[in-house]
Amino acid sequence: MTTQIDSFNQVIQKNVYTLSDITNSIAYVSVAGNDYYDYMAIDGSLSGFPSFIESVIKQTTTNLIHLQSLGFKRIVVGDLQPLGCLPQATAQNSFQSCNSTFNDLVALRNNLMKQSITKLNQETKDHTTFTILGLFDSFRSVLNHPSSHNIKERLKPCCIGVSDEYTYGSVDSEHTTNKYLVCENLESTFFWDQLHPTQAGWNDVYNELEKRGLHQILY
Template sequence: MGPQISVLISSFPCLLPLLLSLIAGNHVEASYMDRRVFAFRPTKMFVFGDSYADTGNTWKNESTAWKVPYGFTYPGKPSGRWSSGHILTDYLALSFGLKSPIPYQWRQAGAKYLKYGMNFAHGGTGVTETLVAYPNMTAQIGLFEQLIKDSTFSSGGLNTSVTLVTLSGNDYSAYLARDRSFAGLPAFITSVVMQLKTNLRRIYDIGARKVAVGELQPLGCLPSNTAANSFQQCNGTVNLLVGLHNQLLRQAVADLNNQTSSSTFIILDLYDSFMSVLNGTGDSKFETPLTPCCSGVNSGFYCGSVDGNGTKMYTLCKDPESRLFWDSNHPTQAGWRAVFSGLSAS
């Protein structure tokens, strides 16, 4: 889940010119998703990240993703996905003709499906420690490395695999929730991206040779950040913060590719793809793109919440496929399909 930071950032206006200057000073040519990568047909897929990639690693008793109405569109019941149905992981796997890799926590029951890879992503996590006691990216990579050592799947086989790394901003929501030190935000963003760069290099050293890295989506356009204006307008200051992260990420990816003398790492331009859908310039149109399908009936409640009597404390739109966003932070299945369509065409 992404951060809810619009009010916090807007209360520190001097951050705006600082972010603008930092973004301008860190401009580099981006290495966006290459058509050649998507012409590549991997045999396996490995996934690291948070709720934008998690297909069931959170336990049923600790996650709203296992509560009704999640999974409304697919598979018709909660499946541990933070959406009405399929998410980014599913669409990327499908584009390669693969089944979505099984979540790590299912590895025993689904050992025979290891041939499709494995998903280590866990909702609520980040590059650093967030507000949840779940494995962050460093820990996820540790599980991956151990899996390779313990299984008959050799690291050499990673040459025919693709790896997805995507994180949706939990590091920043956790940072602001802990100390709200706005002046330290640019330095913290730099530290997050540098740690992410270290983690990406570690994935390469284990043997991965095709790694797709997701940019941050426009966090200022998430329903959690547009609810205050009745879902009418994105928060531009928050999106400037995202811009700094993405500029630094592009530079880190470019450096990694120079170090490895290859095109191992490519960037998934989630920011522009989301914005294309939001602006109505993509293939899919949503009449009220900022309004979520599922939301709490009032403050303090959320999609999937019930009271002590089991009464639903959320409202649900009639057709989730008509909305870009499912809940306060995550796209619907239709939303992800539209966003991925934009990625594939870039």
């Protein structure tokens, strides 16, 4: 993210965007689930996860201050959705329940991020507002009350490999036969693949975000 912001600053220096463009825009910052899953993928340990989270929060906070220095007056940070409910985490129990350990770590991360945002808002001198986009609560509301959103399959993904050795989008060695299956009830399934919601799933999450004040963040 630091590199991306530096690259964006170079674009600003070339006058691609004016200061007015920046001050009237919203900067949305996302440190997504992949950043945390990658930690585990390279032999990270659960015991070391809290320290890793703290280091990510510290760097994210530095990046937010950098964005503020570029002229952004409205900076929105997405909190993490319940990663323990992603099919990638629930496959081990046949998509029956969320992984509470992962979700507890997500809760820790989100709480630390909220503390950082509160501190930034208290210390800012130029009327910049830092806001959390509540993805965690919005995802959880849909997943905890699927029937209220016409969701019949809340944890099992629509697109899945035909066996454990395959995943979504897999084909055979000759690239002639699909090695994945796609559900028939896409509109009532929350997850498309191991990580991403379906369009219907995102629509439900968006509606929950609207209930939680998305309009006030955007306008």
